Amino acid sequence: MAELTAKQNNSESFEQKLWKTADKLRKNIDAAEYKHIVLGLIFLKYISDAFEVLHQKLIAGEGDYAGAEPEDRDEYSAENVFFVPVEARWSYLQGQAKQPDIGKTVDLAMEAIERENAKRLKGILPKVYGQQKLDQKSLGGLIDLIGSITLGDAEAQAQDVLGRVYEYFLGQFALAEGKKGGQFYTPESIVRLLVEILEPYNGRVFDPCCGSGGMFVQSEKFVQNHQGRLDNLSIYGQESNETTYKLCRMNLALRGIDGSNIKWNPEGSFLNDAHKDLKADFVIANPPFNDSDWGGDLLQNDGRWQYGKPPQGSANFAWVQHFLYHLSPTGSAGFVLSNGSLSSNTSGEGDIRKALVVQDLVDCIVMLPTQLFYNTGIPACLWFLSRYKNGNKNRDRKGEVLFIDASELGYMVNRSSRAFTEDEIKRIADTYHEWKKSGGSYRDIKGFCKSASLADIEKHNFVLTPGRYVGIPDEVEDDVSFEDRMSALTMALGEQMREGQLLDEEIKKQLAKVGFVVSDRQII
Template identity: 65%
Template sequence: MAKNNGNGRNGDGAVLGFEDKLWNAADKLRSNMDAAEYKHVVLGLFFLKYISDTFEEQHAKLTALQDQGFDPEDPDEYLAENVFWVPKEARWAFLQANAKSPEIGVLVDQAMEAIEKKNPSLKHVLPKDYARPALDKTRLGELIDLVGGITVGNREARAHDVLGRVYEYFLAQFASAEGKQSGQFYTPRHIVKTLVAMLAPYQGRIYDPCCGSGGMFVQSEKFVEAHGGRRDDISVYGQESNPTTWRLAKINLAIRGIEGNLGKQHDDSFKNDLHKTLKADYILANPPFNMKEWGGEGLQDDVRWKYGIPPKNNANFAWIQHMIHHLAPTGQAG
């Protein structure tokens, strides 16, 4: 299983093979939890494994160069290479060695807290509720063992975007499990790819006012690199009202190494626009259509309603005008 390179794909472009096995293990973990709740438990573990793999690869390099003055336990050596510093108590080897401990939930929570403390960009982002009584610790340990057999963060895995593809697969699975509410965090990959291909965001500011898990940004970055551009040719701006989905987006960008301004916290784009002065070159969005309760009664005189006041019981016209308001003079939206 660990040797699977993830070349098989399903119809939505995600790899098949060990992901199905992981999904079945994760599904056992759910017990009485909603999919909306336990997706953060599972994806949090993937993120932890990814940064641990990346860290261990750099740690091995530095260890081999100790005679030249390099220190494998110096956090600055990792930050210089854009690698997250992982404290000893948060490294995957430590967690897997304790996977069968009844305290494994507490240990994972402590690992997440330690990583946030050492990496300010992840503050208040990682899930820290693995010690909850509703989470079966035996099954959590089994999932940790299973994830431990898959390399997702070394150079080869990054080249094949193994974690990103597994992440997309799981987001699609969670979206299916959550049903009609899944649109809050996941837009199907083929729709995202079509929107990005149509707008072709080679360079400039990209904005998504309802960014969910950040799929539009991820695909835009892929588009730029596929056409010979550089990642820093685009600047990413987003906003998300759901607190857990906002954290999911932050993690999704972090695993890709994408710097993005998603605001300092989750917030409603209508009631508290976090990017008031932004004029974007590209707006890529799949807003929650037909929202009835969007706060329109308190926004009757808003500067964004250039083409008329939107209906109080339907947000569609409000979304369109919000996006037009944030477009640069030659900007495009889709």
Template identity: 55%
Template sequence: MARVAKPKPQKTLEQTLWEAADKLRGNQEPSEYKHVVLGLVFLKYISDRFTERRTALEAELAADGLDAEAIAEFLEDRDEYTSQNVFWVPETARWEYVLGRAKLPTIGQDIDKAMDAIEKENASVRGVLPRNYGRDGLDKKRLGELVDLIGSIGFTSTDDHGADDVLGRVYEYFLGQFAGKETGKDAGAFYTPRSVVKTLVEMLEPYSGRVYDPACGSGGMFVQSAEFVKAHGGKRSDISVYGQEFTDTTWKLAKMNLALRGIEADLGEKSDDSFVNDLHPDLRADYVIANPPFNVSDWWDAKLANDPRWKYGTPPKGNANFAWVQHFIHHLSPKGTAGFVLANGSLSSKSGGEGEIRENLVRAGLVDCIVAMPDKLFFNTGIPVALWFVSKDRGGNGHRERQGEVLFIDARKLGTMESRRLRVLDDDDIAKIADTYHAWRNHDGGYEDVPGFAKAATLDEIEKHDFVLTPGRYVGVEEAEADDEPIDEKITRLTSELLAEFDRGAELERIVREKLAGLK
């Protein structure tokens, strides 16, 4: 019987781009070549979307009976593209033009000129696109091969890579590959896995209003929030986006990422420290959604000593976790809710006054819900995390009966391993968590405690646990299925099953011995 060849597994976008980046190994430092690749991905992405819109527009105009001259004129009308949230891409920046020059020694200069042309025509990315492709230290032969390889990836709306946080995904993958090197150690601060972001967004439900992330990384929180609004029949303009990012290259990438999606965002005029130089001091947001860097130890500045944000206690100088929590609360509107990721240590730590701050937050009725998440959700750190939800509006929106309670959800058993090192939550997992939260928040939502998974704990119960907020302390153990089989019958049944397995094992051993004897 002919052996059927197994189909080769399809390479993921990330794997393809890692191979692309690998072409630059030895010629560029890892911290440099990821920016080389990401700039080209951006160029290819906007060019593919431009070409897709151009093709559709040409078909529309032909169907309307316009002649070739009129069609050609319309095809060069930038408003026909920008009105559809598509970048206007000048001719010398279109991918087919760049690809045609990939083998020339001037390819680096050609790419730099393409970036200049795009910035000139599109204000949303002015001053943020990567440059310096023409520098002497960048091997032009390898750069040309990189252009060829990226040219094989499609980014239209019908491609697998056309509707996602593309730049964030690729950057996260690169940081994961660099894990252990200096460039990889802060990946958690840069990019939050999609299933974690989606869980936050599905629980917060930001249908409209002001959305704020003061540690916005590549802007993935905003992308998912906008997708949520769109999925529920709204327009992306229903939410106003505000953010801040400390690292300059990451701030630029966020601007690029949001521009790709047609999301207008106020990320400030530059990158900056959210604690020392808050770029949105007067903002009071309806939703805060964030994944701040975990356990940052060098965040303190003398200017912060008597900051009005520390209403519930001055955070320890050696850990920024509760500085972030209070920064989020400070920026909430009177009806606002925040959802954010913190390391599990934030649930129980008492060092530097953290226990007192946590107690003050609970007593003030701000802590809404704590979700213990599974491990291995992040590319390059196995650190377990929790989702916190704090709300200033616990007395409204059907929430009145839940005052004096905190909902604890233990989701550590959810998720499936996508690879040996990475776990993901699927839509059913996310719905289980979000639906439980929504049922609890709405007093007529039919909420009931689920042993081993969810528990609405009172202030007295939390006080008995000394204001430690680890969900496992509250949810108890999962109820075992009832077993009505009498013990003597169970022993007889199990003994019979075991002896049958022994017999089966002996038969298999006999067959194997015969086969081996036949080989002599």
């Protein structure tokens, strides 16, 4: 395990070194603000590099570029390259990096790029570099730092230098921001696992709480890695945080992904659904855990609640039903929820979960290990729902649910964060696919996976915690450290205590409705 961790750390040394230097230049700027400063510059450097590659070809005027005009915007749009005006090119900005007004120069550069590429970038780029609290000398140092790496030429694109840097920086900002970081970032290994299981080869992919767009990026990568056609995939999303929405649009634009169907409004997906008529082939999402401020009091009779009215104190099952509402008749959904969603009976959640099982919508449940998320210690799981459980794999799995317990998998990236290895992602995804396909080699493995009937689930009162079904391995190799085991148990206890507090509050509300007041656990 130590060998694996060392290998992983070595492969990230370039990104780590870049991050450490950039972070030193942050000084008194809050991480939530600094991420837009850094990621905006990375965006600018990438499109400038890509522009310069084509610009040089047009200047040379050879082959297909004979007679081409190097400053003709149409030459760049024809090859899906952003046109970068002279005052926004990286060479010009780096030449101005030591000037005391470099921040204003960068803001003007961002405005110029938006103006020249209005259809794709209008109102998206950050213009925060001239603010007084941003030390201009540090900004110049950041420009020099980012200028030391090539992001947009053919070699860098082949090595996915941009992807490595961008994803690593997103993760580090999530770690630096703490809880707020979870509003825009889902760790890559979780997104990878969701995508590998759902296999979005073609169709409409929807994420109604899309954050920085990681689900879309991984979906496109999946298609590319499996020699599919990117034009067979279309993406739809919604985000309520405006700055995060802009980050998402930049993230997609960097990779040439059409973000025109990504929408923003401050009300959010529940109160102002931007894609009311969309029926998606795939829903992939990481909604906010146990969100109590979701506007449930304003949506008591909403038509999306086909399986039961979700409690006002937690949006978990509101999200589940929102996902189902947007699924096509043969669609599938994969999403992250807290472990409490598997067993909670608070405020009717158990009845909603039962209805989902009885209607045969639950396809698979995956229990995740602790410490996968940078922003929360709440234990989490993956839900997979399907409106057509035969799928396209010709095996009838109606009346069955696959349970996978992956809680003992993963390795520690650092002292606080865990991730899945490539082999572990493949093992979990292959287990699901072998279970689904006709003639597959699936078999129950004690302690890891179990195909349970709806009758089995009913015996457990419709609790969906995988451990109840997969059991304990006959031989357990106890290589989990005492510290890891205690950390997991402490987090699980914390989750149960939080659920207990929610239940207490709900009891108080219900008693108050009939004239009772609870004081110091006494009913008055």
